[in-house]
Amino acid sequence: MVDVEHRIRSFFAGRLDDAAHYGSEYEHLWQAASRASAGGKRLRPMLVLVAHGGVHGSDAAQAVELAVAFELLHTAFLLHDDVIDGDEVRRGVPNVVGEFGLDARRRAISEARAEQWGRTAAILAGDLLIHYSQSLVARLDVDRDTRIALLDVLDRGVFVTAAGELADVSYSVGVTEPRLTDALDMTERKTAAYSFEAPLIAGAILGGADRECIRALGEYGRLLGVAFQLGDDLLGTFGAEGVTGKSVVNDLREGKETPLVSFARATDEWARVDDLFGRPDLSPKEADRLRSALELCGARAFVESLVADHVRDAVAALDVAAVPAGLASQLEGFAGTCIGRAS
Amino acid sequence: MVDVEHRIRSFFAGRLDDAAHYGSEYEHLWQAASRASAGGKRLRPMLVLVAHGGVHGSDAAQAVELAVAFELLHTAFLLHDDVIDGDEVRRGVPNVVGEFGLDARRRAISEARAEQWGRTAAILAGDLLIHYSQSLVARLDVDRDTRIALLDVLDRGVFVTAAGELADVSYSVGVTEPRLTDALDMTERKTAAYSFEAPLIAGAILGGADRECIRALGEYGRLLGVAFQLGDDLLGTFGAEGVTGKSVVNDLREGKETPLVSFARATDEWARVDDLFGRPDLSPKEADRLRSALELCGARAFVESLVADHVRDAVAALDVAAVPAGLASQLEGFAGTCIGRAS
Known part of the structure; x- marks a missing residue:
């Protein structure tokens, strides 16, 4: 599971490096996505690794990629769940919707627009993670x-x-x-x-x-x-x-x-x-x-x-x-x- | 381009068949996603096929799959764009948000909940198409x-x-x-x-x-x-x-x-x-x-x-x-x- 944490961090670090070329808001989006993914129980990656190891699979590196793909998908679902439910808080702290919304409100932007800004960030972050999740699976070096x-x-x-x-x-x-x-x-x-x-x-x-x-x-x-x-x-x-x-x-x-x-x-x-x-x-x-x-x-x-x-x-x-x-x-x-x- | 239309139709037909096992609302969602994809100019598939053919590519079937992947991604972006902008109409007719919202209002469901229902449908439809777009690319039979x-x-x-x-x-x-x-x-x-x-x-x-x-x-x-x-x-x-x-x-x-x-x-x-x-x-x-x-x-x-x-x-x-x-x-x-x- 150490490898999974490491790979999740390297995934987000790579995207954050790229995002820096596209303006501070986009960097902020990737930071928020990374935070949304942090601190989970990693249940799904754990099950991937347990099953892979348990059937005597020998490709530990590919198993980690697959495990991370499931975790990114999970984070994406959580992000979109919050938009669907109109929630701005998860586990007691502002989620992506809430964080971007608060940022807009601090700039004295109207409530409707602040909500739009929060919703936009969470929708896009989820879209990106759904895409990258599947991209990791597509890239597996398997037959x-x-x-x-x-x-x-x-x-x-x-x-x-x-x-x-x-x-x-x-x-x-x-x-x-x-x-x-x-x-x-x-x-x-x-x-x-x-x-x-x-x-x-x-x-x-x-x-x-x-x-x-x-x-x-x-x-x-x-x-x-x-x-x-x-x-x-x-x-x-x-x-x-x-x-x-x-x-x-x-x-x-x-x-x-x-x-x-x-x-x-x-x-x-x-x-x-x-x-x-x-x-x-x-x-x-x-x-x-x-x-x-x-x-x-x-x-x-x-x-x-x-x-x-x-x-x-x-x-x-x-x-x-x-x-x-x-x-x-x-x-x-x-x-x-x-x-x-x-x- | 006839092949692209045919493949888009067969993609949605396959999902609609499966969706029938998961209740009428889910069927409705896939019908709406299919309609959202219909009637576009197919600009992106056209460019895929023009480039593939223009460099004397020989794998017409795979080119069609790739072309369809781009069109599904495009539809997904349109669906989520509408949620982001809070639009309920596209090209003069109700979009997925609007269609599901209207359906809820007809059942005398409160405005806030009708909006949530519309938003949910469009977010999920877009999520599905982002996923399937990448799935088509991942499945290409290429080296x-x-x-x-x-x-x-x-x-x-x-x-x-x-x-x-x-x-x-x-x-x-x-x-x-x-x-x-x-x-x-x-x-x-x-x-x-x-x-x-x-x-x-x-x-x-x-x-x-x-x-x-x-x-x-x-x-x-x-x-x-x-x-x-x-x-x-x-x-x-x-x-x-x-x-x-x-x-x-x-x-x-x-x-x-x-x-x-x-x-x-x-x-x-x-x-x-x-x-x-x-x-x-x-x-x-x-x-x-x-x-x-x-x-x-x-x-x-x-x-x-x-x-x-x-x-x-x-x-x-x-x-x-x-x-x-x-x-x-x-x-x-x-x-x-x-x-x-x-x-």
């Missing part, structure tokens, strides 16, 4: 069949993620009212596909794994990705803020249509609190009422059992001869940390 | 050196275009006040780089052209691209609306900081009309006053002469032994049409 197989994985990852993101927004703006199965599909598409399934499959392909092993890793990734996101949804409502650093009212204030909420909606309990859900000014006490309702109606227990089921099934998917024992055991250990998160 | 050379061209094209777009917006929101040279740089970066220079260079590389020929075509593309955009700026202010189908008040109402305006700003004439420039409610009579000022101060004549100079220099750049005579003559003819546009 044509491997390259095409990797491109297929990336194509599918991006295609499915966009479907999931569109569905997520369609629920939150109210274009679609999700049933529980819709919310679960959305979770799988928006998170599991590009964050778990694709990095594992891609790492294994690069490492020369056979079809059966790739299929098993994909299945594990899909299931674990759903468990991970469901666990995240639980933490976002019932977590210990001091421990996780994650707000436990934001999801309720935003009216995030998670499977947790979809389950609750189908119960009588929800009707009594529905008017609170999605209120931007939700008080701590009102948030408690929503949490109680989610507990009483069985939604919390249901999602907790879903997490456990998905983790169990994910681990079971690894139990085929084609998956090397060392890799299976490593991924089983990783799956355990997801349960810990959720409880 | 590694050629692939890397093409990827370098695309990387630079996207990098420089983003710099130009950022500069353009920085002028229109007022973060930067452009001097004439800044406005000319912006024109070269935002339009010439990916619309003229990159397609010509890429087509020539794929066709196996030598370094000197590629250099000459790049120079021609850069100069002609600037001439083309300057001509477009002139048409956008002085054109015959009935003939061009292009509004001659929009640029003045938006306060578009073109080189035409940058030149005028440095003259005394402009101070008398500066308060009119950028007024969203500019009347036809006020637009006439702005036009008169642009004529009187010499800005129009200056930009017209710039166009002529750039076209002449572009054609002169082709006058090297490395550029095949047939290609030079074809590109000279094409350059002539740019002069026609501007006058």
